[in-house]
Amino acid sequence: MLTIDSLADRLSEYLTPVQVNGIRRAYYYADQAHDGQRRRSGEKYITHPLAVASILADMHMDHQSLMAAMLHDVIEDTGIPKEALVEQFSEAVADLVDGVSKLTQISFDSKEQAQAENFQKMAMAMARDIRVIIVKLADRLHNMRTLEVMSPPKRRRIAKETLEIYAPIANRLGMRDVQVSLEDLSFKAMHPMRSSLIGKAVQKVSGHRREVVAKFQSAIEACIVRENLQGTVTGREKHFYSIYKKMKDKKKSFNEIMDIYAFRIVVDSVDMCYRVLGAMHNLFKPVPGRFKDYIAIPKANGYQSLHTSLFGMNGIPIEVQIRTKEMDEMASYGIAAHWLYKSGSDEVNQSRVKRWVKNLLELQQRAGSSLEFVENVKTDLFPDEVYVFTPKGRIMELVKGSTAVDFAYAVHTDVGNTCIACRIDRHLAPLSQILESGSTVEIVCSPNARPNPAWLNFIVTGRARTNIRHALKQQKQKESIKLGESLLSKELSANGFGLDQIEPERIDAVLKEYKLACLEDLFEEIGLGNRVSYFVAQHLVKGFDKTTANKKPLEITGTEGLVISYAKCCYPIPRDPIIGHLSIGKGIVVHIENCKSIADKTDTDKYIPLQWAINISGEFEVQLHVELEQQRGLIALLADAVNVADANIEKISVDERDGKTCVVTMVVTVHNRVHLSQVIKKLRLINGIIKIARSRH
Structure with a gap:
């Protein structure tokens, strides 16, 4: 059973005695404040703050966060004011408690508009102190672990909210362990039957899997020893929600997903990561195109590791992740690992999160409405990254499907607002071109240029969408x-x-x-x-x-x-x-x-x-109806004629009449009526033209 003494023993491994005593004092203060209060389960209320603090202790969070975890419900549930906490503890701890209390008041089961406004409040709280959301995630994790005492409708509501809001935030902050736990617990609460069936299926194949995992593990460990390398090898289990999601999204059967075996090798240096990778590729044949180097180019949430897929014994596919101990901690605890490691590599992770939170604030300030803000943030919460380079070699992380315009706004708002063209790998390309990882993108700007409303049809990042709308407004x-x-x-x-x-x-x-x-x-x-x-x-x-x-x-x-x-x-x-x-x-x-x-x-x-105006210039759309005999290469003939007349086709559609004739409706851009007559003249030269008419309604 978890007690303050057992927690204090664990904390003494990485905190000073003074800091541990401060956490003890916060515990006793909270115990007294919550005296007489009980949870739905019938337990004393203090068991909840203690459990939240224990989750944060696993992440090696700092003493202020642990004190805030002990006190996080005091302001809301006991009527003790923030000022009293400032006096008893410190302003930093009181601010954390106040931030978490305000997040607790946020309810996502309300109407869309209210939910959107609440999400804005959450973004503001994260911007002030990222630890607020880390304490809140630990609070949500313990609540999910004790969800069975709630009624089924409330369980489903809380689980849906966790899956849509809190698990993606944990992922964005790189807190993999918290994300996985929240997803599995939410899946169990929302779909108990499906979760149970997958659990039974996993148990059924686990015996056979254990033997296969043991064989592969032995082979990998023997290879590492043989090559005079060091590393700890473990088999990775797929969690239930991941299995369910892959079955649903990729339309794969349970057996197809469980046929892949995954291993993690934790080593003591970056150099060793690459040496072990070479040993693995010598041991088993790598699958072409399945190697990813997240050490050289980390994910947007700071995650670093080498990923490779191999053809193992008897052609069984295996996945191997190779990383250092620090990277492993970072993969598990993400931004929370900042309080465990103070290394330069983590400062990079910190800056990534700060940049993301800064982007959140920018989205919030420029969004036309709270609903637009949430729409844009949800895009950024589910990133499938593409990594591209600026001409000076700086790496930019973008959402998959991003275009050159998204890239321009990621560099700077002014670059996006004034861009007129782009070069991808030194070749001129349309601004709407979807970017691929590894490309070098250069944006051509003009000081008099303005955002084009048509960009909204192809851009994908929230930052670009918000800034374009703001500029157009x-x-x-x-x-x-x-x-x-x-x-x-x-x-x-x-x-x-x-x-x-x-x-x-x-x-x-x-x-x-x-x-x-x-x-x-x-x-x-x-x-x-x-x-x-x-x-x-x-x-x-x-x-x-x-x-x-x-x-x-x-x-x-x-x-x-x-x-x-x-x-x-x-x-x-x-x-x-x-x-x-x-x-x-x-x-x-x-x-x-x-x-x-x-x-x-x-x-x-x-x-x-x-x-x-007499001197008017520019391009104007005009609609033409062209009746002609049905023939092969019809659209190509029309497009060629329009092109010869120095005009462009914006839209085109074909309506067949009787198998012999058809009517083509097309929208063409011209400068004026003289230019239009030149276009019509070129079209009349096509064999089989019966009639050309301009649409005037």
Whole structure:
């Protein structure tokens, strides 16, 4: 049975007598504070803080964390204030206890929005002191071990929350032992029948497996001795949740998964790791493409080891991990091992975690909503890493499936916001190209470049997504202000007024009426289509003549960006007669004047006259319907004709009519109507063309 004395004996192996006495004092203080309180199981409440402290002692955590573990429920459950803990112990211990108490109040069974906001609080707590989450993980682990006293629905809820939130955090912090325990206990609580069946199946094959493991272990140990090397060899057991997940995700049978035998070799130096690896590859033939060097390139959570797959005796596949004792401790306890090892290698691990927590804070600050924050963090909590290099040789860890844009934002936000092209292994490549481990990526930037909304369709990292949305939001705001000012000035000038002629008192009165802080906010509201410019002009100017308003068309230059969009029903292009529809939150949507989607064009609440600027440039989409005879290589012929006319096909679809003819609908980018006529001219040269029509709705 665990007691404070037995725990103190274990702690004395790595802590000073003064530190151990401080932990004893915290225990007795908590025992007194929780006097009369009992757990659901009927045990005295103090057994829980003692068990949490014991879990942290296995990780060799520092004395402040162990004191906080003893006291972690005191503030919440006994009414003792934080100030009392500061006085009795220290501010550091009291802050830890307060942090863990706040995490305990977080409930993830609430609605999505509340859950997201709670997760934000957790990120903030981790940023202040990472030990808060380590104590919380130990607390959750003991609660999972004693979950059977809860009702089945509550067991399932807590287990689901543990599997979705706490186990991934343990993994991200490199705390493998805690992660595995949380996953297995959650699996047992959520799916007791499946867990039991896998347990029985493992037991059934364990006898045979034990013999095979013993043979392999003997062969590996003999090889190490023969080569005058040193290392401890152990067989690794697969945990139940891992077996279940592989069966489910990889569609493999239980026997296929259990046919692979895994071993770990722990040595005393990095040099010895590589020497043992060479011995293993001499002993058994390696499986091509299955060697991974996580020592040279550690995982994002700081994990280091050599992994290799081999064809063992009788062709039986085996997996071997080779690592040092420090790496083994790091693999088990992750960030918690920082308090056990103070070596330079661990400082690297510390910096990785600090970088991840810093990224969490950046995501939290830039996210448009708490739900967006959680969506992005969940991507980062389940990393399947890709390792790429900067031109100067710095290693960057990215989520699998990352593109050059994700890489650019990982380097720096400004690099991402201004990137225009990239080189992968010295060759120009599209920004959307998925990166592979080992590639060297160089980003080409331009100071005047801005993020492209289309990037959101292919980027995968939360950091890139948040920063792009943030930049686009700012860009849209600037453009909305500019457009709103232009629209309001146009309305006022029609009545012979200028903005500078309106009394400041009148402007302040209108802003107060609209509940806006400044004139820029008013421009933004007009630019986004939330307020109609001539109504605002009426409020600003007494005797405003509505009949003279909106006579002069607003000029479209094509550089308005996000606040002017082009209708997908009629696809207007320069030189088309156009009209603008004010769409709430979007700004102006440009239509062709005779577009059937437009209702009453005289309704000045919704529609404003527009005209193209004389010197307008850029690319505009237009939709064509091409009716032609069915033939081989149809799309290639059309694409070639469009390309010859110096245009691009954005979308294309084919609709077969009667087996002989078909209609191809394609969206083409052109500069203006003259350019469009050149494209149509090239298309008409194709044999079998029956009809070409432009879509105008």
